[in-house]
Structures are given as structure tokens and as C-alpha cells.
Amino acid sequence: MSACLTSIKPLLLGLVAMIAVNGVIMASAQADPTLPPYADPMLRHDTPHHETVLYDNEQIKLNFRILGHGKISFKKFDLKTMHLRYEVHDFDGKLVLQNTQPATWTYNKKLRLWPAMMLHINLPAAQNTGWFRVTVSLVGNTISGNKHVFGTTWAVLAIVPEPVKRDNPDRFFGISAPFGAFQPTPPLTQTNAPILERMGVRSLRVFTHWDMMQEHVDAPLDFRRLDRLIKTCDDADIDVMMTLMGTPDFAAQPIDQTLPVPVRKPIPKWPYWEKFVKQMASHYQGKVDAWEILNETNGFRQWPNGDPVSYADFYMQTYKLIREIDPKVRISIAGTTGVKYDWIDVVAKQGAAPMMDIVAIHPYRYPQAIPEMGGTTKAKGYGLDSLTDDLRGVVQVTNNMPSTLSGFHREIWSTESGYNTLPSFPPPLHQAITEKQQAQLLVRTMVIARSQGVDRFFWWRFYDTLGAGLGILRNQDYDYMPKPAVVSYAVMQRQLAGASQVQLMENHPTDGIFVSKVSFADNSDRHVIWTINEADSIQLHCTSPIIVTDIMGVKQTLTPTDGKVVLPISQSPVYIQSASPVDVLKP
Secondary structure, eight states: OOOOOEEEEEESSSOEEEEEEEEEEEEEEOOOOOOSSSSSSSSSEEEOOGSSSSESSSEEEEEEESSGGGGGGGGGGEEEEEEEEEEEETTOOOOOEEEEOOOOEEOOTOOOHHHHHEEEEEEOOOOOOEEEHHHHHEEEEEESEEEEEEEEEEEEEEEOOOOOHHHOOTTTTTEOTTTTSSOOOOOOOOOTTHHHHHTTOOOEEEEOOOHHHSOOOOSOOOHHHHHHHHHHHTTTTTEEEEEEEOOOOGGGGOOOOTTSOOOOOOBBBBBHHHHHHHHHHTTTTTTTSSEESSTTTTSSTSGGOOHHHHHHHHHHHHHHHHHOTTEEEEOOOOEEOOOOOHHHHHHIIIIGGGOOOOOEEEOOOOOOOTTTOOSSSSSSSTTSOHHHHHHHHHHHHTSSOOOOOOOOOOOEEEOOOOOOOOOOOOOOOGGOOOOHHHHHHHHHHHHHHTTOOOOOOEEHHHHOOOOOOOOOOOGGGTTTOOHHHHHHOOOHHHTTTSSSSEEEEESSSGTTTEEEEEEETOOOOOOEEEEESSEEEEEEOOSSOEEETTTOOOEEOOOOOOTTTEEEESOOOOOEEEEOOOEEOOO
């Protein structure tokens, strides 16, 4: 198969906005246009968020209810004329369905309690998967015959393809989330766990938050929150990594205010930490897949001066505590904020290398530093180099380490990475991008990571908070409704799960076109193709029809003419597969 590209005159100009900064092409970091009011004074969407993420064969039902109904005199209206008028727009803003439906509700005329309506939606067969915004108005006539709009609101739907059943689930696909630990996000329960199942998530990283488990020095550890989470994950066949962190005040070393940057999260005093670690390792022996020792300790606010030498000593002592209790669990260094393989190398050379079953990193990018390109930021590890180059640095460092004492094959895990979609979140690293860009960059980042030897990738995070929008579900102000990234994650999981190899084919990166070849044990393969520039097209040589799947799971078939197919591409990756080999050709 040829590993080459042909760039053709753009066919789809204007579909994706791009800008250049310092001579480097990058995705626009503008936030989404202001959303319309979610809760209309008179009408509200009332479907639980876990019922808005569905398989493509499930019935779509949305619930709505009238607010302020006690102030309405229904005697003034002809209830028989009342109906729901709705429009459905897809990921690209295209109108895919509009219709009306009689308003049927549960309403106690005597008590006037919770007038509620249910909307049934049947999407067109060609668009039975994807992310959809549903705008709904409740309309009816007064007794005198005048039309009246009671209210207008909206909801979203995330419709994902059915999973591909495999004997051995692909654990690469993960989510990192402090479920119910801090800030108002829901805990993981049997209620919302099906969202992870529908997405194809097979690995979960969660913080222990010691400070929430033990209020004072004499109090026993409260395992209830984590026990419920472990039970939920066990039932769903999801591996769990627990990050030991969250020092309570009674166990904290005094913060050294003379440091240039005082730590924000206090370092534990060893006797208290030793007792806590032993209790955690004993309680969860055989129940967790991995322990991570603290979080982002290369950051000055997480560990004094981000010192790798003192952290290495702390890590090795903690490793020995856990290993004596649970010889079968994997143990990881703290995930580094950014891709800081030089810092990892120093920790390893202090003697920690044989104890590093997992090397954890947090490959965040500045919005200007898209994963495919480098040079748009001054911060090394956050986009000064491309994600590919950063990950190659990590691989080189880990390849130079001796074998692990545990006998586990050492793996590289990306335990945090994501993009923010809320303009109110101020840190420069997390300047807001659109929800559409988040869905695109999630796929591109995870495909590149897998191609460069990352063994598990935990997207940060599941839910937004009120201040930060890195989640792939919104916060409680928007009833935790799913963003488009929920669908792009699920579609990617269906396309890549079980792959024996993912290879980034570096042909003409100056053209801004990227191709990744995905190979499977049965000798089949597919490609993931996108551009970082304006919408374009490439030419493929093939003898059989090509099935093209976009990041929303919508499929189309392209039939070759004279052995060629012209494939439109954009910043949204597409997956292609065919019964015969496909050549992606050079100019």
C-alpha cells in the first residue's frame, strides 16, 4: 500500500474556520456562540441526562413539562389544539427533521401538578447516529381561536452505534473523573454508568480524596463512596486506577511559604500517609487495576519546587508499602502536568525505574497548539513540540529503563488530557474552544497517542464543573447534557477497538493532511484521515467501494470511477474501509 498523499484543489472551502498564529496553522479557539436560554420561563426539558445517550436502535423519547403552571388558567385554552412543534439539527447545524406532535401529558386538573409531555422522535434512517439539538415549542389555541406559544426550549441527544462485541475488551479507552469527590458533579452509579458503557469506556481513573474519607485523625476511613464506584465498575467490566491524593489538614506538612511558588496541595506527613496507604491497599486488594502515587508532582503547586529527586524517594517508599500487601497490582508514578519526559527520566534514575509499572503523563495542549503541530507556545510539554514528538520522547525514556520488579510490561498511560469549552474558565492553558472542535480534537489526539505507543488514554473529564468545561457532558446548569464529544468518542472506539497496530503515516505534514492506518489481527485495516487546514479533498486509488464513516457515525459509500475516489476531508476525521486495498497516493 502506498503511504503517500495527493492534495487536490479544495472542494469544501469555508466549512472549517482556520487562523494562523506565528506562521503556524491552528484551529480557531473561539468559544461556541451564546447558547439560547435553556430553561424557558414556561417550558423545560425534563429528561434525565443518562437517557439522552442512546444506541442507534433505541427508541427516542424526550420529556418536557410546563413551569409556572399554577399561574395558568387552562380554562382559557383549547387543550385539544395544543401540540409540540420541534426541529432537529445535527452536529453541523443542518436541519434533519421538523414536525409537530399532539401534546399528551399527565395532568391532574384538580391539583394542577406537573403537566408533563413526552416527545417521540424518529430520525431519518441515513442519520440514525450523531449529536442532535432538538428545539421544542408548546403551541395551542385560546378558546377564542388565537394561536399561543406557551414556551420554547431545547435538548440534545447523543446517538451512538451499537458496540462491537469482543472477547477481550480494549482497555485503551478511558475516562478520568473525580466522581462525586469535589465540585458538584454526580457520583458514578448504576444510573449513569450506562453512558460509559455506550461510549465504550473500559478504564476509569478516579481520585481517592483522603481529605473526604477521614475528617480527623481518630476517624476511621470512610470507604463508602469508593466502594460504590468499585462495585459499579466491576459490574460494567471497567478497570479502575485510583490516584492516592488529597491530604487532610491533620496529616499535612506545613506549607513552606518561602518557596518561590508555595504548594497548593500539602505534602503528607509520612506516619499518617503510611497508615492511609496500607489501609487503602488492604481494602482494595484485587479490586483495582492500578495505583497512582499523587498527581502532577512535577508542578510547583503540587510538590515543593516540583523536585523529582525528593518525589522519587517518596514514590519508592510508597511503592514498597503497596507491593508488600498486593503483589499483583500495578503502580504508577504521578501523571506529569504536560509531557515532561526529562522530569520522568530524573525520577527513574534515582532508582525508581524498576518500580515504575506505569509511566503516566498529562499531554494537555494549549488551544493554539493542536496535537499535530508544534511551535505555537513557549511551554515545553504543552505544544512547543508536536504531540508526536513529545510522546516519542516518553517512549525513548521508558525504553531505556530496566525491567520492572513486578514482572509487568511497563506501559505508558495518558491519565489526563482534554480541551475546555467554557469561556469563563480563565487559565491560558484552557482557553475555550467550541464543542465541535472538542469532538474533533478528542479523536485526533487519541489516534495520535495510540499510534505513538500510549497504552491507555483517560480523557479528562466526564462532567463539566460550573467553572471549567473540560467535560464531555455539561454541568448541572444544563442538566449534564452530552456534548458532541460523547459521540465522537464512541464512534472512534468502534473503529479502533481491538487494533493490533495504529500507525501514523507521515507523508506530507506540510500539506496539513494526516493519515493513520489501523491494522487488525485478521489482516484487515482501515484509515483515519483529516486535515488541519481548510476543508479539502484527497484522491484514493481502489477497486471496490469505500465505506466512509464520519466522527458522528454517519456512513456513506463512495464508488470508484476509473479506479479512483475523491474523498472530501476536513478537521473532522473520517474513517475509511474497503473490501480491497486502498492506496492514498502521492501528488
